[in-house]
Amino acid sequence: MMLQLRLIFILYSLCASVFKVAGTKSKAKGSQGQFPITQNVTVVEGGTANMTCRVDYNDNTSLQWSNPAQQTLFFGDKKALRDHRIELVRASSQELTIRINDVSLSDEGQYTCSLFTMPVKTTKAFLTVLGVPSRPEITGFAKPAMEKDVITLTCTTSGSKPAANIRWFRNDKEVQGTMEVNATGKSFTVKSSLQFQVNKQDDGVAYTCSVEHVSLSNPYMTTEVLEVHYAPQLEITHSLILPQEGQYFKLECVSIGNPIPEPVLWSKDGGELPDIERMIVEGRELTITILNKTDNGTYRCEASNHMGTSFAEYLLFVYAKDFPGPSTDPNALGQHGPDHALIGGVVAVVVFITLCLIIVLGRYLARHKGTYLTHEAKGSEDAPDADTAIINAEGNHVHAEEKKEYFI
Numbered sequence: 001m002m003l004q005l006r007l008i009f010i011l012y013s014l015c016a017s018v019f020k021v022a023g024t025k026s027k028a029k030g031s032q033g034q035f036p037i038t039q040n041v042t043v044v045e046g047g048t049a050n051m052t053c054r055v056d057y058n059d060n061t062s063l064q065w066s067n068p069a070q071q072t073l074f075f076g077d078k079k080a081l082r083d084h085r086i087e088l089v090r091a092s093s094q095e096l097t098i099r100i101n102d103v104s105l106s107d108e109g110q111y112t113c114s115l116f117t118m119p120v121k122t123t124k125a126f127l128t129v130l131g132v133p134s135r136p137e138i139t140g141f142a143k144p145a146m147e148k149d150v151i152t153l154t155c156t157t158s159g160s161k162p163a164a165n166i167r168w169f170r171n172d173k174e175v176q177g178t179m180e181v182n183a184t185g186k187s188f189t190v191k192s193s194l195q196f197q198v199n200k201q202d203d204g205v206a207y208t209c210s211v212e213h214v215s216l217s218n219p220y221m222t223t224e225v226l227e228v229h230y231a232p233q234l235e236i237t238h239s240l241i242l243p244q245e246g247q248y249f250k251l252e253c254v255s256i257g258n259p260i261p262e263p264v265l266w267s268k269d270g271g272e273l274p275d276i277e278r279m280i281v282e283g284r285e286l287t288i289t290i291l292n293k294t295d296n297g298t299y300r301c302e303a304s305n306h307m308g309t310s311f312a313e314y315l316l317f318v319y320a321k322d323f324p325g326p327s328t329d330p331n332a333l334g335q336h337g338p339d340h341a342l343i344g345g346v347v348a349v350v351v352f353i354t355l356c357l358i359i360v361l362g363r364y365l366a367r368h369k370g371t372y373l374t375h376e377a378k379g380s381e382d383a384p385d386a387d388t389a390i391i392n393a394e395g396n397h398v399h400a401e402e403k404k405e406y407f408i
């Protein structure tokens with residue numbers, strides 16, 4: 001019963017709405033029942049907004065545009081408000097189009113087009129004005145930074161509406177910043193900060209702040225290239241794998257650091273380099289023109305900048321002429337020696353621990369097995385069932401204790 005009533009009601013509403021639509025359509029012929037047609041407009045600050053109002057059919061009734069403050073801008077082709085930015089584009093019985101040049105954020109709001117029939121028919125059009133963000137600025141970086149300094153880069157852009165979005169890139173990889181948006185009048189000031197500890201890998205890295213906004217076809221970008229001062233790091237490279245007597249040999253002290261650590265100082269076995277013609281030092285390079293057994297020893301290069309001092313060492317062993325030695329680099333072996341020793345040591349310790357565990361476990365198992373067997377044997381001997389056997393076994397604890405000692 002209820003269901004049928006509801007169905008009838010639904011059908012009735014459907015029919016009613018269909019007739020209503022048909023009714024408005026037939027009435028639209030005359031301007032009496034017709035509402036003017038407008039469209040919402042979105043324009044970038046400083047641009048031009050065209051406000052168009054149309055009626056499909058009109059018997060010379062006037063159209064009018066008024067602003068959000070309800071002031072009449074144009075009544076037909078007659079200008080009502082004195083504002084040189086507002087101009088008439090087209091006025092006819094079917095259309096009233098006006099233009100607002102050099103739009104500002106304060107022009108935003110609801111504009112009204114009225115058709116002066118009896119009664120007056122009005123339609124609203126919303127004018128949205130986009131605020132263009134300013135070019136971003138990066139602050140907070142005092143060149144140069146020192147290694148381990150904690151710095152905060154802040155990128156700021158103002159004047160956007162709606163609020164712009166800020167993204168950060170470290171070289172070309174995006175990194176996450178912390179964004180803060182504040183309203184200043186009708187527009188927004190957006191800030192994004194990145195805080196991090198700088199290290200030598202940051203030296204020369206470009207941090208880019210990118211501002212994205214609906215009013216921009218391409219984002220605005222600003223880049224800051226970091227300069228980081230850090231202590232030198234040295235490494236010695238050698239020209240021969242297996243230096244032999246009589247050969248030409250060269251060592252190079254490869255250094256990084258900012259500022260560039262100079263000069264590089266060479267020494268041998270903790271003292272000065274021997275003053276011999278065969279040995280030539282040119283900046284980072286140490287050349288021995290003809291190797292001799294007496295050249296073996298520890299060579300060290302050292303360099304500093306205002307961030308610190310560093311050194312690297314190379315152990316030279318000069319082999320006899322035509323030495324049929326190993327094909328591998330003995331110096332490299334020397335360098336990797338500690339690694340092998342370490343691995344060996346670790347393996348030995350692991351093996352030792354495993355052996356200990358096996359022994360302990362073995363003893364433990366043996367002991368328990370013994371106890372268990374003892375219990376089993378003692379309890380089950382004179383018990384009629386399993387339960388009694390267990391009780392008996394517990395009672396014979398002292399015996400088990402005695403037996404246990406045997407197994408240890």
Ligand SMILES: *[C@@H]1O[C@H](CO)[C@@H](O)[C@H](O)[C@H]1NC(C)=O
Pocket residue numbers: 043048049050089099
């Ligand atoms: C407004 O109309 C003028 C011509 O009347 C046209 O040049 C301009 O592009 C239009 N502006 C917008 C935002 O539609």
Ligand SMILES: *[C@@H]1O[C@H](CO)[C@@H](O)[C@H](O)[C@H]1NC(C)=O
Pocket residue numbers: 058059060
């Ligand atoms: C509209 O006005 C014009 C001149 O102002 C006149 O020539 C025309 O006949 C009028 N039309 C109607 C439908 O009243």
Ligand SMILES: *[C@@H]1O[C@H](CO)[C@@H](O)[C@H](O)[C@H]1NC(C)=O
Pocket residue numbers: 039040125126
């Ligand atoms: C025009 O803008 C107003 C206010 O933003 C909104 O409520 C309305 O739905 C819009 N109308 C159209 C046709 O987009």
Ligand SMILES: *[C@@H]1O[C@H](CO)[C@@H](O)[C@H](O)[C@H]1NC(C)=O
Pocket residue numbers: 180181182189190191
């Ligand atoms: C935003 O406003 C808060 C307080 O309302 C203030 O602490 C902060 O400094 C402001 N930030 C900007 C970006 O102006």
Ligand SMILES: *[C@@H]1O[C@H](CO)[C@@H](O)[C@H](O)[C@H]1NC(C)=O
Pocket residue numbers: 245246290291292293294
């Ligand atoms: C190495 O030096 C010693 C003395 O400085 C010299 O007697 C010897 O001939 C040199 N050996 C070679 C292979 O040049």
Ligand SMILES: CC(=O)N[C@H]1CO[C@H](CO)[C@@H](O)[C@@H]1O
Pocket residue numbers: 293294296297317
């Ligand atoms: C480390 C090394 O090989 N040292 C040798 C360098 O040469 C002198 C003299 O020939 C030897 O006595 C060192 O044993």
